[in-house]
Amino acid sequence: MYYDTIMSGFGGQGIQTISILVATAAINKGMEVSYLPSYGVEKRGGRTDVFMVLSDEEIGSPITNHPLSVIALDTIALDTYQDQLAPGGLLIYNSSLIPGELIVRDDINVIALKCNEEAVAAGNPKLANMIALGAFMERIDFLSYDEIEEAMGEVIPERLKKHIPGNLKAILRGMELARETVQV
Amino acid sequence: MYYDTIMSGFGGQGIQTISILVATAAINKGMEVSYLPSYGVEKRGGRTDVFMVLSDEEIGSPITNHPLSVIALDTIALDTYQDQLAPGGLLIYNSSLIPGELIVRDDINVIALKCNEEAVAAGNPKLANMIALGAFMERIDFLSYDEIEEAMGEVIPERLKKHIPGNLKAILRGMELARETVQV
Amino acid sequence: MNAVFKRPDALTDRETHFCPGCTHGTAHRIIAEVIDEMGIVDDIIGIPGVGCCVFLYHYFPIDVLEAPHGRAPACATGMKRAQPDKIVFVYQGDGDLAAIGTSEVIHAANRGENISIFFINNSVYGMTGGQMAPTTLLGQQTTTTPYGREFRTEGYPIKMAEMLATLEGVAYSARVSLHSPKHVNQAKRAVRKAFEMQVNQMGFSMVEMLSTCNTNWRVSPREALKVVENEMIPYFPLGVFKERTGKDFL
Amino acid sequence: MNAVFKRPDALTDRETHFCPGCTHGTAHRIIAEVIDEMGIVDDIIGIPGVGCCVFLYHYFPIDVLEAPHGRAPACATGMKRAQPDKIVFVYQGDGDLAAIGTSEVIHAANRGENISIFFINNSVYGMTGGQMAPTTLLGQQTTTTPYGREFRTEGYPIKMAEMLATLEGVAYSARVSLHSPKHVNQAKRAVRKAFEMQVNQMGFSMVEMLSTCNTNWRVSPREALKVVENEMIPYFPLGVFKERTGKDFL
């Protein structure tokens, strides 16, 4: 088993949280994980990109320019990584902020999610990232919802634990949306 | 024509002056000269060693461990350089300060000069170096007394010019002593 | 109607990379205003230190040299000696000037180099993420003093304006603040004074400006102004610590 | 009869490499005497700067670390923090402390490092042949100020004892001189005070000693003492600029 992905958005969108959740769940299963964040220079409002590789075996390159999937939460993310996505790969994008016309690849699987609206619907505008994570979970086979739920307990700091149920709800909603999405 | 020599003594004995005289006279004749002083670390009373090479042609090594002659004005100088002197080379030593027993080489030419006493006799205890220079002049064939006299005019700074006649007298005395010395 | 206040010509219209409410921006503006007012923009060269001010050249449409961290006063020395007829100014943070560059600023000051230094004291290394600076207040938590600065282990906040004022070569040394309109206007007058010292060849001038770093202080921009007023100023008194008059200067 | 004065045990009997009449030798002796009197010779570590004092280890029969030029106060910081129960002292010239090592001494002082520094101010870089130091007097000719030091180009002689005294971390800062018996005895008392500050964990102590360098000043040893008295002291006033008492120190 080998999987690599790039998750990208602007600071505050919660890219770090969902990627750490995936990494933690994978480690709990005994998988190898490499997780490489790259931050912009500015202190605030900068970008957050995460390069993640998950594997049964020792991980070689921690960085990839042909990821199997890309989660793009804003337009810059899409612009930067759409081209890199491996043929047949999965693009999950936040159609609340990214106009659909920008999707030009036709050799990939695409899931468009109105993350912001769905998040508000799920009760908290900050849940956009969880919606995306849900869709991601639906489409991968090496991690289960239960494993993410377990990871959540470890990753979320004590003072934020109260948000866990909301998070889980949003993930489930994301999964649901992904199931509804017709594969292109 | 190629000649190399090491002149050595303690600071204040005037090694620099006589070696610069030789170097200047040689340059005036169009010879190549390399003149390498090496000072001790201490500010005062340190040692002065001069490595000098004179030649008609471009000079290779500016430093020699088998000089054709050594001028040793004190015991440390003798100790340091006696062994290095080339077989058949010339040792001029200051027998005012260096006991004759210290000369152990029997494959060299030796001139013992009571430089200090001769200097006093010549009118100035500081002339010990000039006595030695005289002996040196007597035994080399690539520079003449006149050439040294000319160099003297250039090398000695204005305020010390009054000492020139004394210097020349001491050189002549050194030459005389060298002529008297029986070659060993 | 006429504009009675607009962006000075000596600032480009590029948006700054500074965090919201960071008074580095204010410092930039007042320096630019003085450059405009004195009409020296064509003959000025700026040397920023390394820190949040490193992009000075994005904002000032003037010649700029990027100096190694802390060494801007030495670079400025070389530059001003090479071009005594140009105006040379240095813009440094407290890490740059009061930590790694201590020696360079002290000796430039002591030699009385005819340069002007604008020193942004925000009590932390802003650009690198808010570590303790020599100017960090006692008790202040930073990323390298997680338990608060303790004088027994990290020493006392250092007062550069006062220390430099003790040096003969210094023509002007002042500390100002950027936390209120009144203080910003005062600060601008100090900037002008510093440049005037240089134009009049009076020697070294330095203006220390108390400035905010709300991001690393982890407070809002508004709260940051209060921190300057209530915590910094009591320890770092404002004032002019040295001012050479024509008469002193033989 | 009994010897009422002899070489202290904390000096070896090796002849020094110092020039005749160089008061580095005097400074060595009074430090050694205090070490003897305080009985700390077994627990002391010395860190000389680079300069004529670099051979400290030849003369003091104690543990010694050779520091890079100017960095002895930083080395001493690391050493004292690692061994707070040992006595650590630094011995630096004015090139070492007031030029290349400016930053290190200021920040060690500012942190209040519990070390003692003996600072030999002889107004030149002695060991390297008498070049201008930051402490060189105005008008003084040196090998790099052949026309005499000029404040417009080389700045003013820097007063380290006064400057350091402005720092909170400093427990003791004094300037003494070695040019007369009375002053030597005063100097010795200052050395003792500095070590006592350290023993009592009061923080940073520094004794600046006006010292001769007759070789590079190109005068006789006797004349050199006069130079200290008549030229140095008028510019570098003697005195205690800071002295922490038990009460100040919380």
Add this chain to the structure above:
Amino acid sequence: MSERKLTKGNIALAEGALQAGCRYYFGYPITPQNDIPEYLSRELPKRSGVFIPAESEIASINMVMGAAASGKRAMTSSSGPGISLMQEALSYMAGSDIPCVVVNIMRSGPGLGGIAPTQGDYMQAVHGGGHGDYRNIVLAPASVQEMFDLTIRAFELADKYRNPAMVIADAMMGQIQEPCRLSPERPVVVPEKPWALTGRRGRKPQLLKSLYLGPGEQEEHNLLMKRKYDTIQQNEVMFETKDLDDAEIMIIAFGTPARIAKTAIGEARKQGIRAGLLRPITLFPFPGDEVARFSGKIKNILVVEMNTGQMLMDVKIAAHRDAAVSFLGRPGGGIPYPDEIVREIKKALKGVTAA
């Protein structure tokens, strides 16, 4: 597996230092290594250690010298510009036989450069840097686990040979997070240091210095150091290989590029090209004998670095005289992706060699 924790490279390194018994850290901030001092500023006080936010890199390394001369395990860390400022003191410590550990999380230079990852400081760490004939022991981790393990190893080697040891890693290695076992492979033993300066009580006075003035003394000291470095070369080489047995081309790379090369090798083999890897773990001592040995068999070598060709020199010196050495270099923050490496492998096999 429960003890494997997702850990950032910089943190693993800092924790490695703590577990190696290092209780003295002196440092000045610089991106991308700030996690190290920040972590240690929290942890050292808890473990009765000393953390000083020094006023500069020069002060930092000299504080390290003072603590290390006291017989303690001491460390500093920085990146390019800061490491450049430490060169004088590193030369002093090597010359005075004082052990210490210095970490360089490399960012792109020259000058102020950027904070992007590079390996542009190989030459400085391995050959150049300070003045005089000395060497640093240099270790190059390629995983978070190695950031931890090799830091401990660095302290061991530094003490064993009384010499500065450097851990150098590109900015990626500093920022990456991987599962890591944060306990030492073997129990840590800090050796006795009878040479330490602790006051002369009960013994003769001691001295740590690098100035030798007697005739011939400095040369003798240099030759002694040279012998020490020869011993290190003989005894302490560490390297890793992958798929070399049947390889037709050998990639030589250290740090992150070696990791990327592993993926490239997988790719290449899928395409029927038998590529393999030699990864130097110690850069000094460099596994020159291994390069020679393998390149005797595998005549094609591709060196991959994130610089313009620095380790390349050591490879060229060591390589078998019949070997063809090509080079792929991405300086200033560029990253040699697996597909680029595969392309270079193909080129190299077509006989294109490095300039």
Add this chain to the structure above:
Amino acid sequence: MSERKLTKGNIALAEGALQAGCRYYFGYPITPQNDIPEYLSRELPKRSGVFIPAESEIASINMVMGAAASGKRAMTSSSGPGISLMQEALSYMAGSDIPCVVVNIMRSGPGLGGIAPTQGDYMQAVHGGGHGDYRNIVLAPASVQEMFDLTIRAFELADKYRNPAMVIADAMMGQIQEPCRLSPERPVVVPEKPWALTGRRGRKPQLLKSLYLGPGEQEEHNLLMKRKYDTIQQNEVMFETKDLDDAEIMIIAFGTPARIAKTAIGEARKQGIRAGLLRPITLFPFPGDEVARFSGKIKNILVVEMNTGQMLMDVKIAAHRDAAVSFLGRPGGGIPYPDEIVREIKKALKGVTAA
């Protein structure tokens, strides 16, 4: 011949700087190069120049940066420890395309070392030193005349390529006195410097910097620099040969050891051994092609250095694959006398090669 004056190496160098039009000197004393600042402190004021006795080497080199950024020819000089402290700024200047001249009169290291002559800083000057992928142009005079001439050349090359140039010479070259013509071989021309920071009057604002943050910019900048260095390598190599035509062994040495080697070659030839010399005058660019070419014919190479083998690396990389490279190294102030070289020549010819 009347214009040939007995001149000390350091003085010839300082006078060379003046005649190259250098009017800005900033320096901090260190033996054995103090003659340079001392001479310039007397001469610069007479020629409306600026001499500042800086507070440190770091200040010196940064003052040089400021003056050089103003478009002026500026210089500093030092020795080992002081040069180590300049590495950060040298990296900055190379990264910012600012020309300058830095002189290293090498003394024996590492650490404080002694004031005896060595060549222990070759690696630092030529390959290592500061952080990042940059190079210094490095010139190595071997006579007082060259101390003068090559200093002028250093300014020319620095300006031509907008890069720091170093003159490195061992302490002997600094102290030796030889007859020297103190006037330039060719008229000195200081080029226009439209890039200089002189205030924006009449033009767009200008900037000298080394920080590039846009994606790929820093890499691009590095590759540009690499191309510049390739051009330098192509165009600026300087070397001298002696008696190579019929040689059976080629000595490669720079600076004073090359001089000593000449005497040794005379000796060897007297004894019937056909020795010759290749002396690199530029160390970067290194005459690698020449080493390759000659060693294709002359299979025995003896490298002689006053260190433990630093240029040796460059020779090994360049040498023909069939060449046997031996080494004679005297580090820490030792001097390879002519007879010792002759002995090594004989050993080398018997087939003993360097480790």
Add this chain to the structure above:
Amino acid sequence: MAYIKIDRDRCKGCCFCVDFCPRNLITVSESHNRQGYFPAEFDMKNEGRCTACKTCAVMCPDTAIEVYK
């Protein structure tokens, strides 16, 4: 008659102008600007009340304010 112009996209929403306007003429927008901040706003209805005292502009770290009279 005086008024100010706030460059909506330049403003970073620090609120200094809001806090310091002696006549409380500046408010915070309810929508993001291009940079993602909630910028300050000046309602032109207040033209009459603004004294062109420049306090807001003096405090603005981002030179987002122009004052007209």
Add this chain to the structure above:
Amino acid sequence: MAYIKIDRDRCKGCCFCVDFCPRNLITVSESHNRQGYFPAEFDMKNEGRCTACKTCAVMCPDTAIEVYK
């Protein structure tokens, strides 16, 4: 009864003791010592006049003087 002992070979002839002895009891030798300096001398005839005030020893930079009482 007091006197001083000057270590003749240690003395570098700086004359500080000579100059500062309040009773002028110290003179300069007419011959070199081992180091080449003209050392200071104390004539034991002056034993009675020396007060062991230690001034000479305090001023000696070379610790060449011992004082006895």
